[in-house]
Amino acid sequence: MNVRVRLAPSPTGNLHIGTARTAVFNWLFARNQGGQFILRVEDTDLERSKSEYTDNILEGLTWLGMKWDEGPIFQSQRLEAYRQTVQTLLDKGLAYRCYTTSAELDEMREAQKANKQAPRYDNRHRNLTPEQREAFEAEGRQAVIRFIIEDDRTISWHDMVRDTVSWKGSDLGGDMVIARASIGGDIGQPLYNLAVVVDDIDMAITHVIRGEDHIGNTPKQILLYEALGATIPEFAHTPLILNSQGQKLSKRDGVTSISDFKDMGYLPEALVNYMTLLGWTPPDSTQEIFTLSEAAAVFSLERVNKAGAKFDWDKLNWLNSQYLHKMPVPQLTDLLIPYWQKAGYEFDIEADRTWLEQITTLISQSLVRLTDAVDMCKVFFSTTVEYEEEAIAQLQQPKVSEALLAVLGALESHPTLTSAEAQKITKKLSKEKNLNKGLIMRSLRAALTGAMHGPDLIESWVILHQRGTAQTRLQEAINNLNLPLVAVVAPTATPEQANAETAAETLAPEQPAAEVTAVEKKSVETDPVAVTAVEISAVETVEKSTPEAVGAEVSTVEIPQFEATEAEVSTAEIPQFEA
Template sequence: MTQVRTRFAPSPTGFIHLGNIRSALFPWAYARANNGVFVLRIEDTDIERSSQEAVDVILQSMQWLGLTPDEGPYYQMQRMDRYRQVVAQMLDSGLAYRCYVTPAELDELRERQLAAKQKPRYDGRWRPEPGKTLPSVPDGIAPVIRFRNPQGGTVVWEDKVKGRIEISNDELDDLVIARPADAGEDGIGTPTYNFCVVVDDIDMAITHVIRGDDHVNNTPRQINILRALGAVPPVYAHLPTVLNEQGEKMSKRHGAKPVTQYRDEGFLADAVVNYLARLGWSHGDDEIFSREQLLQWFNLDHLGKSAGQFDEAKLRWVNSQHIKAADAARLTPLVIEQLQRRGANVAADAAWLEPAINLFKDRCATTVELAEWLEMLARPVEPSAQDLEDHVTPAVLPAIESLAKRLPDVSWDKAGIATAIKQTLGEFGLKMPQLATAVRVLVCGRPQTPSVDAVLALFECNIVVARLQKAKK
């Protein structure tokens, strides 16, 4: 049985966003689910628009999401000699030919065809045929090289998303597979994208091409070249577009963020993988699942046929579910990283970290929100003047002073702290919200937290007492 080999082949012409990276997730998942090989190929033939910075974001995004390739990255610009070698072979075998039509002549041909309400297409004037006399080779014109597309018949494939697709060969003209720029002694210039893709897929033994449906129009041309070169076309699955929240195609121009920004904003890699998988694939009604479950369930039969619409609120909800389910030990390094970004230095072995994460994670959608809560444990707090005025009132100050004196004498845990608070309430005839809210403001810097005794137990006793004592200053 042939080993499954899939590929992700991004163009580094802009920062990769979630709509792009989904085209990496599905081939990665299919390869993993079938003990296959996942190949990363950087299609950087657009020299003017490609950038190393964009390549770096692709690599960082895949690393963060755990979409690790088994092979690559391969770079098309480093394979130009191989592409030219195949072009030369095609010229020698009659599968390709040199075409000397100038851009001006093509423009004139196009205008005539449009005026006649015909589909604009190259008319094959330089295509060699038995008994055909070709024009004289003009001086000073560097030729393009065209593929001899089959005439008559159709190109057919069973797309795993779109079903059977059939295109008449008469709809396809002879594709340019090399342009004259940088032509060497062999007269072969720069191979074109559609051609390089085919050579790559053959050389890399790709069995399944899972990519966006903006490539559907390229597929019949690529299949014809594959077959001409004696290769069996891979299985194709063309994924519907990912739309943004306004219903437009997701793009940087329409506000899409680089994938790495979600990492910086406190999203978990597994949650993003979970969300993206559901944005074009399903396993029954399952909304929340682990990476392991995804790989256990994933196949091409349940890919969605309609466009998925990105919803950041839904992504935040999915992330919150993963945070709730995550072990504190797993969240700890992520929270420390967020605290450090906020200027708070925390030791990885700080005793309060894991208990604090466990206490607060159920109310947080991101690790940024977790860090916002835990910042009060990492450095001094500064309650707002309004909170102090509203909650640390003259009526409650004596109780705060008394509590500060009691706390060092109790066992420093939730039960001991609760006892001290109850004794203080009884002593001054106060209700829990009066004292608890004032304590929260002074110790935590905010009036709302989980159970006050549980929160205070996260701090060292001397820090709580010192913060309470500031009330009388």
């Protein structure tokens, strides 16, 4: 048998994940059997079908790798074939014109509801005489075409997923409408069940693989195959995709279209891999990652589950991350560039290619979705740093300014920077400046990235240095974040202060701070100079390290005498040095 399967989406909305999963199962079965996968667009609903939805469906299938062998074939271009088939059924006496009005149908349903009966058509116009038909047409009534379904029929088939399935004719809702209403002898627009059967016959479809929500249509379609004397295909009804509450996944659950998944940063390979597992169990149940070709080699409908498949975001995210982590850097960079561009990041795709690939290498193992790269990489593209509270707290720790100044000084001799050189700088400064290496690293991360957590610090530093950003951010951190003082130095000191250390960071923890409570002016020779003001830079604490100064309170800071001639001194400052 030459296996031929088809996907028949309706362009009344974007490509839904349920339809996409059906496409995957059809494609896998066709490839496993060496058959053909045909694409048919069921656009007979002219009011709801839109070309943009058709484009979305075709683009989505292409993105997923679902290459079709024939098509797309549009039902809207085959309306005459459907009408001819309807006429054939009328000629055979297997269908008839029904003139029942909408009001009569409503009245019928209300009566059935009152009697606690299932709604169905009562076939009242199945056996109209020619005179009755003429009378209805004289009233201006329009007629639909109904296909006769005998109540005493039992329709059974072997479903490749659900084994034997049987329906009673009496449960199918009465004689089925196969063409919309029209006036006189015209045949209105053919409807779904008839068009599907005609297409499947003309396209020699051997296997109909679709969701279980279509299972109620199958007995009606089997009756049409029989009426037209055609071979009935094999049927396989796959389980529905369910939400976390166990209900059919719908638009109310948020993301359901393939284009949405694409925009969210999922890879087509990962999404197809995940959809394959939504209702199908591979022979090796421990295998979770495989390509389409690998899945096709072992796919069978017998291993499709009957129970609904619950959509698991965590599983999809995990699969997507595995594909991202294994992807070659150049390929991954190509995928990330559009997301960076959309975020407004500025770079030259060609000139900055090596730099962009360095960023990709740095973040690749942390990615779950492609969109994650936007926030992860903001620090490399932004001209300014947004400091998190934790980073600000780190930058206000003792000795941070000394550490950052030391790094800045070391970078003056490094127009370029490698990872090894960056490591060497931190080790050297830690030893020479007697600085804790952890302090240096934490301070660098806070100053360079504005955060205390993120990608590898050394590699981030190297990447920023290549753009000339590292030095700028270090200097900005020193200038703008009110860092602790490295030293407070007066121009001269009184003898009592000669041995006192003014750098707060050099004191031992057990040495208390001396309090400066006042500023005392000494005599200043002013002839012929007028001194109008003396301004003292704020000094909050001066800590002493000499043993005899422990616990002492310093109540004054003396200003040395100034000798001035011929000039007016308006301000004298005690300088304050910040590192």
